[in-house]
Every structure is written in structure tokens, then in C-alpha cells.
Amino acid sequence: MIEDFDATTESGPQGPDVGPALLGELVAHLRKVRPALREEWTRRITDAQLLSVMTPEEIFSEVTAVYDNYVDALETGSVEALEAYAKNLSERIIPRGVETHEVLGVVLLLRDVLARSLFEKYQNDSHLLNRVLDAYEPAANRIAVTVGVSFVQERERIIRQQQLAIRELSTPVLKVRDQLLILPIIGALDTGRARQLTEQLLHGIRENRAKVVVIDITGVPAIDMPVADHLVQAVRASGLMGARVIITGLSAEIAQTLVNLGVDLSMMQSVGDLQGGIEEAERQLSYAVTRTAEGVREPEA
Amino acid sequence: MQIASDSDTVVARQAGRDAALRVGLSRTEATFVATAISEIARNITVHAGRGEILIRARTEGERTGLLVVATDEGPGIADLNAVLRDDYTSQAGLGVGLWGARKLMDEITITSESGKGTTVSMTKWCGPNEVTGLLG
């Protein structure tokens, strides 16, 4: 049952509740006057200088779709289809710079345009007009909220994505040669960054088919328990993907911290500096290569 | 959703993963959630026969996350502390699953009483992503 739309039943001359019939009448009316109202709405949008980034043709096409979805939502009482449309619309217009106040403004203008049309039609019967508004207002408001919320959620999702992308750019995993990756870490590490580094490292192992990874922490001043934990997990996870990890630049302080935290250092291979680490990695890789398939000779690196 | 067989578990895992992504968790975090659900759902099918898993978004102030609640009316856990403590090494018990869920999720609450069933409630919060309005 379409609960939102039940007009308050009073024992009036009309008798028992005629909610659904009235609603049907409203919807039919709104569909009939669609061309005129659509034009009016577009005019108001332009007057209010909203959606300025869109061309008149684009506005017209979106306006038509929104109008139809709006009236459908009024009719069915279900905002599901409208939500899906709003999300889709948001995905398209957010990258073009449409802002929240524009979307809200546009939806509210439509609400006003439709309301005025209803006023005009029923103005001679104030009792009926009241019932019409009782049916229309809650539904219209719910629609406005749905569209607004969908838009804002989509914005937030995009912002999060962008933030992740920015962080990724600042922590590169470098492919030095076939099967060897280097991950130089510079600066203080927090768990957020450590988590992201691990993710990048593991994806890098897959993309580059790395067998050895050299993680250089020369540039890291100190680490705490959660970060040390992440480091250990990164090493373990790399192992699960068939890659060995060599840690270089492990300062005496950090080594001590790790020992104090109970980290099992024997599971990590540590070499003094980055250069030494790379040489060790190459040694491990060429050893593996000369052992590979009979008759295949890899050129000496 | 109902959990009564191990194919339900697969459905629950996927649902958990999808919900996690919708809520804004990263792919890796979504995998953590799916894995935790796999463990908890197994506890249900193996120890209680059937149960239910509820998955929904959760917000607390500035942060959002995913909440998973698993309930069953099975035999319950008599001594919760014992199970949680070191039972990880006893590979086949409830302990492994709960232990794993604890490591994979951010918050976890377990309520259980012998003969009265078990409820596991766990949450994964979105990582430190401050939505500071980059779009202005």
C-alpha cells in the first residue's frame, strides 16, 4: 500500500478514502501538462543560472528524464527507480563541475512548478486542493531528499577515490629489471600509508611478476607497533605471492624497536644498504635463472 | 540472509564484499570482510546448523563502515574466554574463525551462552579517508 499518499480521511461529502483515485488523477494531469511544465521548468533553471556547465540540449534531455521519473515516483510511491537515475545522473554531471546547490535547486524548482500547476487546476475547490496538497507534498519532499542524498553520496565516493589516487602517486613501486622490484620508503609511516604501501607492493608483485622485492627504509626515522605489524604482514603476503623480500637501510634504532616489539627478524632478510640489497637480489635471481629449464640459457644480466 | 548450507556461505561472502565496496571500503578491506564472513558463517553451519547474517552500513559521527551481525540458536559457547584465548592452534574449532574475524575486522563483539545460541557482531570502518571536500 502506498502509505505516503493516504490523504487524512475525514468523513466528508466524498465519503470513504479516495486517496489512490485522487493520486491517479494528479499523475494523469501532470503527464498531460508535461510539455508546458517542462518548458517552464527549464526556463526557471536558466533564469536561476543553474546547470550553467550544461548545454541547453543537455538540460532539456535531463529535464525530460527527471520529470518522467518524478511523476513515476509520485505514482508508484517507490523511489527506487528515481534513486538509480539520480545516481547515474550524478556520475555524469559531477565530473563536469555541477554543484550540490544546483542539483537541490533544480529539484526544488520542479517541485514548485508542479505545485503551482496543481494549485491552478484545483484552486476553485479549496477542500479538494488541500487534499491534493496532502497527497502531493510529502511525496515531493521525499523525492527531493532522495535526489539530494544520492548526489551527495556520489560526490563523497568520488572524493574518496581521488584521495586514494593522490596517495598512490606519492608512493611508487619501481620496477628495476625483470622480476625485481624496489620499494623505497621515505618519511614517517602511519598505518594508513603502511596499508597503502602494502597494497601497492602486492599489486606491483603481480603486475611485474616480481620474484624479489627490495624494501628500503633508509629514509624512515622510526616505526611503531602497528606499522611494524604491517611491515611483517607485507613480507608474509609477498611470500604467499611467491616473492622474497629483502629489507635494506634497517637502522639500529628500528631494528631494536622491532626486537622489542617481538617481531621475528629471521623471517626478513636484511642487508645493509640499498645497493647491497639490489646486488643480493640479483644474485638470487640469476641463481634461479641458471637453474631453470634445460637448455634455456638466459643472457647474463 | 539465512545461512543453512555452505553454498549460502558463498552468497554471504559475495554480499559482504559488495556491501563493503558500496560503503566505501577498499578492495582489500572488502576481501577482509568477505573472509571474516566466511569464517563466521562456517561456525554457524558447522556448530549450529543454521543461522542468520545481517549486513548493513553503519555510521558513527564522521566515519562510515560496514556492520555484520551473525546469529544462531545453536548450542552456544560455554567458555568464551577459553575459546578465544589460544584455541587458534586447535585448528578445527570455533576458535580459529573467531580469532580470524577479530584480526580482520576492526571491532567485534561476541555474545554467547551455553544452550542459548551465539551472536557475533563485527564492524569494519573505512580507512583514514577524511572527506575534506577536494571538489570545493
Added chain:
Amino acid sequence: MPVSILKQREYLIASVQSALTDTEVIELRDALLSEVAKHRARGVIVDVAALDVIDSFVSRSLSTVARTNRLRGAKTVVVGIQPDVAAAMSQFGLTLDSIDTALDLEAGLELLDG
């Protein structure tokens, strides 16, 4: 059971095609054990690239397969663990200690040949 098991030289290659229920994991485990015996394989590669979740049960089953195979003189290599799954497993503490792992089928074969 959405797993294909093929013989390549003296090795068996089991490729998981999609997510597995616990029952299917058991079927896989049993199939591997019997096929290794039947073909007297010297090595088994289990390709889990299609698994989006590897939990304690899968981990345990793989360990069982590896240990039993070792008794029969066969080496087991698990390949294709996805980055997210590897992260989850190591967070969980599932290390597959007794099993060799490699990135993919090619790397797995190199490991077996070596």
C-alpha cells in the same frame, strides 16, 4: 566442482575456476590426493587465482594435501594467490608455511623443475 585437473608431463595442474563451497574444497582435496596416486605425479600445482577468499578451511585443506603429497614424494605448489587475498591471509595469520607458493603457473612450473 569447478576445478579442472590436467596432467602435464609428470605434474598435475589443478585450476580452480570459481569460488568454492566447503564441500567443493573437500572434493578438490580428495581428487588431488587420488589423482596424485593414480598418475604417480611428482608435483602438483594448485592455481587459486579465481578464489576471492582463502580462509582457514581452504588453508587447512591445502596443507593437508601438501603434507600427504610429500609423503608420496610429490611436491605441492600453490599459485595465483591474489594481492588482496594474500593481505587478508597474512593479517589472519594463515601462512601456508609448509607449502611452496609462486606467483602463477609459469613460476610454479619453474619451481617444480628446479
